[in-house]
Amino acid sequence: MKRVLWATFLQNLRCRWRLGHGHPRRRVRTSLLLGGVVLLHVAVLLGWRPAPGENVGLAGVIGCAAAAYLFARGARGLMSLMDSATDLHMRKMAPFSQLAVPAGTLLGAWVYAVIEVLPLASAAVLALVLSGQPQALTGYVALPLLGLPAAALGHLSAAVSLRCIGRSLTRLVVRILQYAAPAAPLYAAVAGMDITGLFGWWAIRGRPAAAGFLTVLALGPLLAWLAALSTPAGETVAAGGARRTPEGVTLNPGGFRSLLRKELRLIVRDPRTWARFVGMPIAVVPTVWIMLSAVPMLAAVALGVIGAALTGLSADVLTRSEAERVPVLRLSLTPLSRLVAAKTAATLPLVVLVAAGGGLYLLSQGVPHAPVLIAAGSATGAFSAWFSAQDRFRMFTTPNTFLNWVGYFLWLLVFLMAFVGVLGHIQSGPAVGVVFLVLTCPLAAGAVLIIRRARW
Amino acid sequence: MTAALALEEVRKLFGGRAVLDGLSLVVRTGERVALLGHNGAGKSTLLRVASGLLPFEAGRVIVAGLPIPARHREAKERIGYLPDVAPLYEVLTPLEYLEYIATLWRLPAAAARERAVAYLKEYQLWEARNSWIQTMSKGMRQKVGLISVLMREPQILMLDEPFSGLDAEAIDLTVRILRNLSDDRTLIVASHDLEPVEQVARRAVVLRQGRVIADFPVRPGRLAGDLQHAVRVAAGVSV
Numbered sequence: 001m002k003r004v005l006w007a008t009f010l011q012n013l014r015c016r017w018r019l020g021h022g023h024p025r026r027r028v029r030t031s032l033l034l035g036g037v038v039l040l041h042v043a044v045l046l047g048w049r050p051a052p053g054e055n056v057g058l059a060g061v062i063g064c065a066a067a068a069y070l071f072a073r074g075a076r077g078l079m080s081l082m083d084s085a086t087d088l089h090m091r092k093m094a095p096f097s098q099l100a101v102p103a104g105t106l107l108g109a110w111v112y113a114v115i116e117v118l119p120l121a122s123a124a125v126l127a128l129v130l131s132g133q134p135q136a137l138t139g140y141v142a143l144p145l146l147g148l149p150a151a152a153l154g155h156l157s158a159a160v161s162l163r164c165i166g167r168s169l170t171r172l173v174v175r176i177l178q179y180a181a182p183a184a185p186l187y188a189a190v191a192g193m194d195i196t197g198l199f200g201w202w203a204i205r206g207r208p209a210a211a212g213f214l215t216v217l218a219l220g221p222l223l224a225w226l227a228a229l230s231t232p233a234g235e236t237v238a239a240g241g242a243r244r245t246p247e248g249v250t251l252n253p254g255g256f257r258s259l260l261r262k263e264l265r266l267i268v269r270d271p272r273t274w275a276r277f278v279g280m281p282i283a284v285v286p287t288v289w290i291m292l293s294a295v296p297m298l299a300a301v302a303l304g305v306i307g308a309a310l311t312g313l314s315a316d317v318l319t320r321s322e323a324e325r326v327p328v329l330r331l332s333l334t335p336l337s338r339l340v341a342a343k344t345a346a347t348l349p350l351v352v353l354v355a356a357g358g359g360l361y362l363l364s365q366g367v368p369h370a371p372v373l374i375a376a377g378s379a380t381g382a383f384s385a386w387f388s389a390q391d392r393f394r395m396f397t398t399p400n401t402f403l404n405w406v407g408y409f410l411w412l413l414v415f416l417m418a419f420v421g422v423l424g425h426i427q428s429g430p431a432v433g434v435v436f437l438v439l440t441c442p443l444a445a446g447a448v449l450i451i452r453r454a455r456w
Numbered sequence: 457m458t459a460a461l462a463l464e465e466v467r468k469l470f471g472g473r474a475v476l477d478g479l480s481l482v483v484r485t486g487e488r489v490a491l492l493g494h495n496g497a498g499k500s501t502l503l504r505v506a507s508g509l510l511p512f513e514a515g516r517v518i519v520a521g522l523p524i525p526a527r528h529r530e531a532k533e534r535i536g537y538l539p540d541v542a543p544l545y546e547v548l549t550p551l552e553y554l555e556y557i558a559t560l561w562r563l564p565a566a567a568a569r570e571r572a573v574a575y576l577k578e579y580q581l582w583e584a585r586n587s588w589i590q591t592m593s594k595g596m597r598q599k600v601g602l603i604s605v606l607m608r609e610p611q612i613l614m615l616d617e618p619f620s621g622l623d624a625e626a627i628d629l630t631v632r633i634l635r636n637l638s639d640d641r642t643l644i645v646a647s648h649d650l651e652p653v654e655q656v657a658r659r660a661v662v663l664r665q666g667r668v669i670a671d672f673p674v675r676p677g678r679l680a681g682d683l684q685h686a687v688r689v690a691a692g693v694s695v
Contacts, residue, residue: 250551250569251551251554251555251558251565251568251569251572251573252555252565252569253555253556253558253559253563253565253568254559254565255559258555258556258559259556259559259560262545262548262552262555262556262559265547265548265552266545266547266548269547269588270546270547324541324543325543325545326509326543327504327507327509327537327539327543328543328557328560328604329560330508330509330532331507331508331509331532331535331537332532332557332560332561333532333533333560333561333562334559334560334561334562455511455525
């Protein structure tokens with residue numbers, strides 16, 4: 001059992017690395033993470049840290065955010081296990097305890113998430129140490145330890161959810177958790193809420209730290225065992241739902257409409273796709289609400305523009321799944337631009353819905369200019385959807401980390417310009433909006449030119 | 457007769473390892489060629505390079521007189537390539553997948569419908585036409601993949617392991633379809649299944665470590681023996 005557990009854990013970790021940060025197509029994400037870590041540490045060293053005596057909440061917020069992230073990763077790990085036909089077959093057929101595979105998966109999710117979280121949390125630990133709390137160094141041990149019960153709880157909760165509300169809805173909930181959970185404690189802290197009591201013990205000298213360590217040490221293995229035990233047997237067919245379409249469907253190829261129909265079918269029928277796609281706006285709304293509820297106008301613009309842009313960007317799931325079909329698509333007579341246009345068009349209804357949500361909220365606050373917000377949000381969202389689809393396709397055949405970086409940097413500028421432009425339009429009049437629109441156009445054109453450099 | 461495919465001293469590297477090592481091959485229009493060789497000999501890579509999907513480090517690839525990659529856009533109108541694993545969508549039905557393929561290749565609706573229906577019936581997939589592909593067996597998926605290539609009626613068919621997973625009846629049908637291709641259409645099949653290959657191909661090209669080590673006409677009932685002989689000769693073993 002121990003050897004199987006160890007082998008499964010190593011295999012899981014290896015797969016996570018190779019499909020995650022170690023994959024050539026994920027270099028942007030990896031370099032963003034590393035860049036963020038370096039910037040945070042430099043900022044802390046340069047004095048961007050709480051003054052001594054003002055740092056009471058920081059340890060709790062970081063502990064809470066780390067636990068939330070690990071919780072979401074634990075839940076996500078279970079869903080990945082449910083999707084993996086190989087793992088399911090191994091569990092059913094292999095002559096060892098059925099607990100080994102889920103336990104190995106959970107441990108893999110835990111360790112990998114810790115590797116992601118710890119460098120970021122390290123900046124907070126450094127800030128605490130520099131502001132007079134040297135005992136915060138225990139965070140390098142305490143946060144990983146805290147992660148095990150959190151990940152196990154996530155795995156356990158997803159397992160219970162699978163039994164109660166089914167695979168599709170659980171997938172949606174897990175996606176929302178993945179998007180919103182890690183940031184929620186930070187936003188809540190910014191909004192002045194106190195949710196940090198349970199998670200700051202590791203930076204407090206004396207009995208609270210000892211009690212925290214002991215609790216986590218005891219709870220971790222227990223919850224991990226319970227989580228492994230609760231893992232459903234699963235079925236090898238991943239997508240679930242109805243497996244047959246009604247009779248009478250005829251083959252009716254016909255231009256763009258047919259391409260769009262196929263995209264919509266893929267979205268609607270595969271929970272892995274729609275959960276990821278729909279999860280983003282559902283996660284954005286409460287996040288915006290927590291952060292900006294005190295300034296309704298800002299909240300409305302954030303929802304309308306940022307929400308729509310992130311929804312558009314999350315539509316990359318539609319293109320990511322095309323990896324295995326690249327030979328067919330490349331050899332076809334349909335140009336790449338049409339394939340990208342079909343994917344963008346398929347995401348438009350949700351993008352417009354989110355932008356309209358922001359516009360309606362703005363209207364409900366008695367502020368005019370809702371049409372401007374809806375138009376700007378829809379345009380930014382559509383551009384983001386196009387950008388993500390085009391970039392994914394380009395990365396299949398022409399992976400280039402530098403171009404990816406430059407492209408995403410320009411996209412970020414477009415997105416910020418749109419946000420500030422709409423704010424300026426509402427607060428200072430149309431002239432400001434027009435100036436920002438004019439400034440945004442060359443940036444968008446630059447992003448388009450860079451991202452279109454694909455060998456196809 | 458013009459060359460449907462010409463490879464001259466083609467070199468393809470994967471991480472510093474030469475998968476195609478100065479490979480040269482000419483396939484004339486209307487020929488039926490079998491690519492044979494061990495796993496990793498370079499058969500699939502050859503097909504992917506020839507279809508323009510993989511870039512190569514050195515040499516020249518010409519498809520129907522069109523150099524690759526310079527005129528890939530025109531060349532791909534003539535190519536019908538089926539990878540070793542049929543690239544299907546799990547949540548589409550065979551009918552919907554074929555509709556998508558017909559759209560991608562801009563086939564006229566009536567012709568696409570007629571061919572798809574005929575092939576689905578011939579391959580005994582008509583009953584399963586509205587079932588999601590994820591519920592299908594490997595052989596059924598392979599049939600859908602084959603239909604998706606055959607219904608386009610391309611000039612140059614490049615099929616990678618087309619008989620893999622097929623039942624005996626489907627193999628016979630595929631062999632019959634491939635044998636009945638008109639003389640202006642070229643067939644290149646990479647396969648380990650010698651029995652159906654023997655019935656389809658008229659020429660065998662044997663690869664080893666990215667090079668052509670033997671090139672001989674296929675004689676009915678003697679392909680396995682001829683292949684063994686060619687491999688031994690190439691390895692320098694006296695026979």
